[in-house]
Amino acid sequence: MQFAEFSHQGSQTTSLGPPTTSGSSVSIKATSALGRYNPLKIEKKWQKYWQGKKLFQTKDTVKGKENFMLLTEFPYPSGNLHIGHWYAFAVPDIFSRYLRMRGKNVLYPIGFDAFGLPAENAAIKNKINPKKWTEQNIAYMTKQLQSMGATFDWSRKVSTIDPEYYKWTQWFFIQLFKKGLAYRAKTLVNWCPKDKTVLANEQVINGCCDRCGTEVVQKELAQWMFKTTDYADKLIDDLEKLDWPEVTKTAQKNWVGRSRGVEVNFLIPNSKEMIKVFTTRADTLFGATYLVLAPEHSLVTKLTTDDNLDKVNKYIQEARKKTELERTHLDKDKTGVFTGAYVVNPVNKEKIPVWVADYVIGQYGTGAVMAVPAHDERDFEFAKKYNLPVKMVICPNYPAPKCPVLEKAFTDDAYLVDSGEFTGMTSEEGRNKILEKLRKEKLAESKINYKLHDWVISRQRYWGAPIPMIHCSKCARLPARPAGGPDGQGYQPVPEKELPVKLPDLEDFKPTTDGRSPLAKAKEWLKTKCPKCGKDAERETDTMDTFVDSSWYFLRYVDPKNKKSFADAKKMKQWLPVRTYVGGAEHNTMHLLYSRFFTKALFDLGLVDFNEPFLVRRNHGVILGPDSQKMSKSKGNVVDPDDLVKKYGADAVRMYLAFMGPYEQGGPWSPGSINGVFRFLNRVWSLFEKTKIADKDSELEGVLNRSIKKTGEDIENLHFNTGVSELMKLLNKMEESGGSKKDKIIFLKLLAPFAPHLAEEIWFTLLKQKKSIHLENWPKYDEKFLKQEKIDLIIQINGRVKGVLKIARGVSEEETKTMAMSSEKVKPHLLGKTLKRVIFIPDRLINLVV
RNA sequence: GCCCGGGUGGUGGAAUGGCAUACACGAACGACUCAAAAUCGUUUGCCGCAAGGCUUGUGGGUUCAAGUCCCACCCCGGGCACCA
Numbered sequence: 044m045q046f047a048e049f050s051h052q053g054s055q056t057t058s059l060g061p062p063t064t065s066g067s068s069v070s071i072k073a074t075s076a077l078g079r080y081n082p083l084k085i086e087k088k089w090q091k092y093w094q095g096k097k098l099f100q101t102k103d104t105v106k107g108k109e110n111f112m113l114l115t116e117f118p119y120p121s122g123n124l125h126i127g128h129w130y131a132f133a134v135p136d137i138f139s140r141y142l143r144m145r146g147k148n149v150l151y152p153i154g155f156d157a158f159g160l161p162a163e164n165a166a167i168k169n170k171i172n173p174k175k176w177t178e179q180n181i182a183y184m185t186k187q188l189q190s191m192g193a194t195f196d197w198s199r200k201v202s203t204i205d206p207e208y209y210k211w212t213q214w215f216f217i218q219l220f221k222k223g224l225a226y227r228a229k230t231l232v233n234w235c236p237k238d239k240t241v242l243a244n245e246q247v248i249n250g251c252c253d254r255c256g257t258e259v260v261q262k263e264l265a266q267w268m269f270k271t272t273d274y275a276d277k278l279i280d281d282l283e284k285l286d287w288p289e290v291t292k293t294a295q296k297n298w299v300g301r302s303r304g305v306e307v308n309f310l311i312p313n314s315k316e317m318i319k320v321f322t323t324r325a326d327t328l329f330g331a332t333y334l335v336l337a338p339e340h341s342l343v344t345k346l347t348t349d350d351n352l353d354k355v356n357k358y359i360q361e362a363r364k365k366t367e368l369e370r371t372h373l374d375k376d377k378t379g380v381f382t383g384a385y386v387v388n389p390v391n392k393e394k395i396p397v398w399v400a401d402y403v404i405g406q407y408g409t410g411a412v413m414a415v416p417a418h419d420e421r422d423f424e425f426a427k428k429y430n431l432p433v434k435m436v437i438c439p440n441y442p443a444p445k446c447p448v449l450e451k452a453f454t455d456d457a458y459l460v461d462s463g464e465f466t467g468m469t470s471e472e473g474r475n476k477i478l479e480k481l482r483k484e485k486l487a488e489s490k491i492n493y494k495l496h497d498w499v500i501s502r503q504r505y506w507g508a509p510i511p512m513i514h515c516s517k518c519a520r521l522p523a524r525p526a527g528g529p530d531g532q533g534y535q536p537v538p539e540k541e542l543p544v545k546l547p548d549l550e551d552f553k554p555t556t557d558g559r560s561p562l563a564k565a566k567e568w569l570k571t572k573c574p575k576c577g578k579d580a581e582r583e584t585d586t587m588d589t590f591v592d593s594s595w596y597f598l599r600y601v602d603p604k605n606k607k608s609f610a611d612a613k614k615m616k617q618w619l620p621v622r623t624y625v626g627g628a629e630h631n632t633m634h635l636l637y638s639r640f641f642t643k644a645l646f647d648l649g650l651v652d653f654n655e656p657f658l659v660r661r662n663h664g665v666i667l668g669p670d671s672q673k674m675s676k677s678k679g680n681v682v683d684p685d686d687l688v689k690k691y692g693a694d695a696v697r698m699y700l701a702f703m704g705p706y707e708q709g710g711p712w713s714p715g716s717i718n719g720v721f722r723f724l725n726r727v728w729s730l731f732e733k734t735k736i737a738d739k740d741s742e743l744e745g746v747l748n749r750s751i752k753k754t755g756e757d758i759e760n761l762h763f764n765t766g767v768s769e770l771m772k773l774l775n776k777m778e779e780s781g782g783s784k785k786d787k788i789i790f791l792k793l794l795a796p797f798a799p800h801l802a803e804e805i806w807f808t809l810l811k812q813k814k815s816i817h818l819e820n821w822p823k824y825d826e827k828f829l830k831q832e833k834i835d836l837i838i839q840i841n842g843r844v845k846g847v848l849k850i851a852r853g854v855s856e857e858e859t860k861t862m863a864m865s866s867e868k869v870k871p872h873l874l875g876k877t878l879k880r881v882i883f884i885p886d887r888l889i890n891l892v893v
Numbered sequence: 894g895c896c897c898g899g900g901u902g903g904u905g906g907a908a909u910g911g912c913a914u915a916c917a918c919g920a921a922c923g924a925c926u927c928a929a930a931a932u933c934g935u936u937u938g939c940c941g942c943a944a945g946g947c948u949u950g951u952g953g954g955u956u957c958a959a960g961u962c963c964c965a966c967c968c969c970g971g972g973c974a975c976c977a
Contacts, residue, residue: 290898293896294896294897294971297896298973324977411977412977492976494974702906703905704906710905711905715904715919716917722932764907769916775916839912839957841958844912882911882957
């Protein structure tokens with residue numbers, strides 16, 4: 044390869060400061076091949092060039108190259124890119140470019156998650172149609188995204204509002220419906236009174252709407268749901284094979300909330316009925332002194348004695364009025380009422396009273412619990428308040444039990460006491476034996492419970508993919524099939540050849556007050572024929588939760604224009620599952636759980652051949668405002684990336700974001716600190732521009748080889764901050780020594796993923812290259828040179844540092860010891876002492892113990 | 894309450910059990926300039942004139958050697974939470 048000689052001109056009047064917008068008086072004289080570093084000019088130029096050459100359009104296969112999909116969470120088209128988008132997309136782009144240089148066929152896709160409430164609310168506020176509003180935003184944000192200079196493959200862009208996209212969202216719904224995995228049922232659901240729609244459990248944060256913060260209320264409504272609970276076990280167990288952050292895994296485990304225990308039957312005297320309770324502590328059964336029903340429990344009214352009926356009814360009504368927030372978060376002070384009824388404790392046949400209290404959750408387990416005040420904090424509190432007996436049956440010491448008077452519940456496992464034939468057993472043993480005995484009497488069965496609920500996907504809002512179902516009132520009158528069955532309650536799927544069910548254009552798309560979706564206002568659209576009986580029928584008017592759209596978008600990137608299928612099977616095999624997925628931790632229990640469920644369901648339907656969508660997951664942090672607060676317009680602490688790009692250029696912005704701290708951590712934006720990176724880029728520029736270099740031998744081989752290794756490893760581990768600092772160190776060294784031509788070329792290649800435009804400019808303009816630096820291979824390092832570096836070997840006396848030896852690697856212990864002991868700094872410390880021990884760590888230190 | 898992270902200079906942060914404070918930011922001083930900006934150079938953990946001593950949230954421990962490992966505690970961030 045031939046390189047142009049580096050030119051150098053003596054006097055420079057060029058300012059390397061940020062180009063000011065206020066028409067500075069500095070005279071600029073371009074005096075070299077490069078001229079002044081003007082990021083704006085060169086960045087636009089190279090972005091155009093890359094686009095024109097289709098440099099980042101990814102082929103399905105390239106001979107000899109391994110496919111690698113690097114996925115980031117596609118953005119919601121809110122209208123403007125904020126600095127967080129740059130963090131989410133521009134920083135992983137460093138990894139994308141690095142992977143290319145390492146010979147991978149990289150797909151770094153982009154798209155828009157464009158349906159959803161915020162768009163609709165913004166459209167209402169701005170009195171504009173959501174479609175128009177969203178499309179404008181997509182167009183604008185596309186331009187902004189392109190200014191990053193990222194390696195997105197725009198030819199594979201996906202948008203969830205494209206009918207060709209949501210056709211498949213609907214198609215998937217129908218496949219799930221046919222399998223019984225999508226069903227309609229009347230249950231207690233979360234209702235946001237402000238957004239006037241139902242929300243999934245995952246979208247309720249501390250009892251409030253995830254979108255608008257309004258307190259959520261419980262309503263009993265018929266809704267479409269996905270049977271996520273069918274996959275509860277797999278959603279936990281399969282986490283094991285994934286390389287995901289521990290936080291995400293535990294969040295998902297907690298969310299699914301698997302708990303193994305026993306379901307115990309408490310018989311009602313003189314009745315065929317019984318009350319089932321779930322417990323994980325069957326060992327405490329002898330200590331059950333009362334039983335509690337949730338207010339929603341079906342047996343409450345039946346059991347309540349006449350003289351208690353008024354009181355109980357009043358209590359239930361009060362409980363109903365409470366919001367989820369009040370009941371589960373604020374109202375920890377427990378209340379309840381006695382029903383007048385008794386049940387029989389199966390282990391000792393004792394009659395215990397039945398209470399109703401809203402600290403018991405109707406939706407979990409059986410909606411009833413046995414109360415063991417001595418060994419459960421909640422029961423203890425309740426028993427104290429209502430003067431119910433506390434009976435201690437687990438004791439920390441046995442034999443010779445000296446059970447203390449309880450001031451609070453004793454909840455640990457220990458030894459059973461006062462428990463009949465089970466007395467003296469450990470908790471573990473007691474649980475097993477008691478279950479064994481009760482099982483024989485058909486009074487108990489082992490049972491696993493989950494906190495996970497089925498995913499409510501119906502939304503009573505306009506801006507979403509219509510649920511592709513048809514309701515026929517005639518067919519509904521036919522004998523009902525079991526709930527959740529394929530065509531229960533008179534609903535038929537839209538015939539697949541009629542997909543997509545297009546979202547109708549509506550003048551008035553605002554949410555209604557009666558809880559029905561605004562789609563009901565599209566009178567013509569609503570009318571259709573029943574696919575089963577052919578009579579007049581109506582379309583379903585609910586739309587799907589946007590999280591359905593985003594549960595499968597990564598599949599579409601593989602084959603975005605396919606009209607016959609959501610994606611071609613062969614192409615899926617080439618690209619999926621996703622190798623690395625980078626995104627925000629806020630999706631731990633939403634998007635990531637939904638996508639996993641969706642993938643597992645598609646796997647069971649035989650539509651994909653993998654049951655986990657994302658092999659490696661990495662979370663990134665959040666960029667806060669300079670005041671360490673979450674950025675928001677109202678706080679006035681928003682950092683605008685466009686302004687920064689104008690001032691410093693895209694290279695500086697992306698590189699600073701990479702440098703500012705550990706990527707998984709994020710942190711506050713520090714307005715001044717970007718100067719450091721900007722200065723660094725200017726110094727790189729100067730190094731190439733100003734210094735004249737003979738093609739001399741490198742003096743930097745040790746440092747250089749270490750940098751190749753370290754920078755590469757740092758990028759692979761997403762430790763971008765230390766990667767940048769390594770390049771800064773290398774530049775410092777090169778400025779000292781000048782560096783050979785070869786060194787500089789290597790340096791430029793290491794820099795290329797971080798500052799792609801600047802690297803490209805120098806590569807073409809100064810080094811007169813004809814092909815993009817981004818098509819180059821990542822430099823190789825040579826272990827041999829790593830060993831050549833001189834090292835500082837530390838001399839310690841009794842573990843305290845006393846001196847340093849500057850020596851080559853690989854010096855023997857004997858030699859080092861001799862050198863150390865004869866060192867002027869060390870000698871005085873050894874006077875009159877005997878050497879007891881020598882600890883020698885090769886190439887690191889020698890510690891003389893005296 | 895339970896489960897994860899984390900606590901290191903004025904600031905962001907670095908450190909396979911082996912020189913704590915790399916790399917930056919900021920600051921001070923100097924050079925260039927009539928001047929300023931930019932740039933370049935020097936200094937910059939704390940105490941001390943110095944020799945030297947002290948220092949990774951606190952207190953113990955293991956080790957020749959601890960920011961790193963163990964025990965107890967304090968504080969901050971996040972997740973779950975009346976889930977029986």
